Amino acid sequence: MAESRRQDGRGLLITFEGGDGAGKSTQIRFLARLLEGAGREVVCLREPGGTAVGEALRRVVLDPAHGAMSDRAELLIYEAARAQIVDEVIAPALARGAVVLCDRFFDSTVAYQGAGRGLDGAFIAAANRFACDGLVPDATILLVAPEEAVRSRMGRRGGADRLERAGDAFHGRVAEGFAALAAAEPERVRTVSSQLHRTDTFRAVLAELAPLLPEAAAALAADGDDPAALTELVAAVMEEKRRERERERKRAAQRDRRRSSGRGRQGGAGAPKGGRHPQGARGGKNAKGGKGSQGAKGSHGGKATPGSQKAKAPQGSQNAPGGPASRDGGRAAGAPASASGRDGAKGKGGRRG
Ligand SMILES: Nc1ncnc2c1ncn2[C@@H]1O[C@H](COP(=O)(O)OP(=O)(O)O)[C@@H](O)[C@H]1O
Numbered sequence: 001m002a003e004s005r006r007q008d009g010r011g012l013l014i015t016f017e018g019g020d021g022a023g024k025s026t027q028i029r030f031l032a033r034l035l036e037g038a039g040r041e042v043v044c045l046r047e048p049g050g051t052a053v054g055e056a057l058r059r060v061v062l063d064p065a066h067g068a069m070s071d072r073a074e075l076l077i078y079e080a081a082r083a084q085i086v087d088e089v090i091a092p093a094l095a096r097g098a099v100v101l102c103d104r105f106f107d108s109t110v111a112y113q114g115a116g117r118g119l120d121g122a123f124i125a126a127a128n129r130f131a132c133d134g135l136v137p138d139a140t141i142l143l144v145a146p147e148e149a150v151r152s153r154m155g156r157r158g159g160a161d162r163l164e165r166a167g168d169a170f171h172g173r174v175a176e177g178f179a180a181l182a183a184a185e186p187e188r189v190r191t192v193s194s195q196l197h198r199t200d201t202f203r204a205v206l207a208e209l210a211p212l213l214p215e216a217a218a219a220l221a222a223d224g225d226d227p228a229a230l231t232e233l234v235a236a237v238m239e240e241k242r243r244e245r246e247r248e249r250k251r252a253a254q255r256d257r258r259r260s261s262g263r264g265r266q267g268g269a270g271a272p273k274g275g276r277h278p279q280g281a282r283g284g285k286n287a288k289g290g291k292g293s294q295g296a297k298g299s300h301g302g303k304a305t306p307g308s309q310k311a312k313a314p315q316g317s318q319n320a321p322g323g324p325a326s327r328d329g330g331r332a333a334g335a336p337a338s339a340s341g342r343d344g345a346k347g348k349g350g351r352r353g
């Protein structure tokens with residue numbers, strides 16, 4: 001199964017894994033920008049979602065009325081949404097030759113539903129294969145950062161995170177699950193520290209992908225001559241992100257104003273409470289607003305945590321120099337000089353899932 005899929009596809013499937021706040025979305029944006037600048041078609045996805053069926057399944061997983069959903073049911077919903085996005089979006093994109101960047105994929109199910117929740121690992125492996133019709137990422141970047149670093153990032157993010165409330169023991173098991181995956185499939189799953197400054201993390205990501213992606217190799221070579229280029233790319237993406245957040249903040253404020261004036265008229269009932277957005281209120285699909293909109297964090301962690309919409313693929317982005325408007329500081333103290341900590345043990349290649 002796997003082989004035929006792989007041979008059909010001329011593109012590349014690259015997945016990003018790791019806990020919430022590890023830096024997946026951020027690094028995906030950087031990579032998407034770089035690849036688009038080099039003229040590649042890039043498709044950015046987060047699952048579940050990205051298809052009509054996936055969005056519908058996502059609403060099922062989200063619905064507070066479904067709080068009694070069993071862990072097994074939850075697992076199967078994720079797999080169903082995955083099957084749909086593989087058939088409807090990923091496989092065709094790969095056939096076109098696109099680079100597909102996926103924010104979480106089946107490894108998250110192994111880590112969260114398997115290691116985290118304790119569901120049967122052999123069944124999960126089989127379900128993943130079935131859902132993906134044998135498709136396996138060409139490379140998986142596992143981003144890891146120490147607990148404290150992540151905690152402070154998540155704090156800045158604002159809003160309570162259901163996953164955080166899942167407890168340290170749960171998170172410990174998930175982290176161990178990811179580490180075990182990296183040890184079992186060192187060829188495919190590459191561990192990259194995101195404790196470094198985000199630009200250095202990006203360099204480490206590029207180094208891992210260089211054998212697969214000539215654009216990554218070229219960017220690193222150019223970076224050797226002129227490090228400003230990558231720094232500027234990162235600054236441009238961060239500035240864009242900042243503007244998006246600002247727009248989202250304004251939209252939220254507007255909603256709040258509307259809500260309270262509605263309450264004034266209707267005596268307090270009416271307006272929907274936060275968390276779930278009624279159809280059409282903000283658009284299930286392609287709602288901009290980036291991270292945190294619709295609380296779409298931790299799609300694999302908690303019950304009834306939302307999945308996500310199709311991630312915004314930075315469109316038409318060039319390397320957009322024009323100066324590092326917001327050169328982001330904050331190199332983590334004590335960050336190791338070497339970014340990539342690939343797990344030693346060579347094991348079987350992971351082409352077959
Ligand atoms: N090395 C790094 N790589 C990626 N993000 C980083 C890094 N250092 C700090 N950050 C910040 O941490 C946060 C990570 O958030 P995000 O990329 O949304 O994580 P995730 O998608 O894994 O939940 C962002 O605010 C980002 O700017």
Ligand SMILES: [Mg+2]
Pocket residue numbers: 024025026103291
């Ligand atoms: Mg994210």
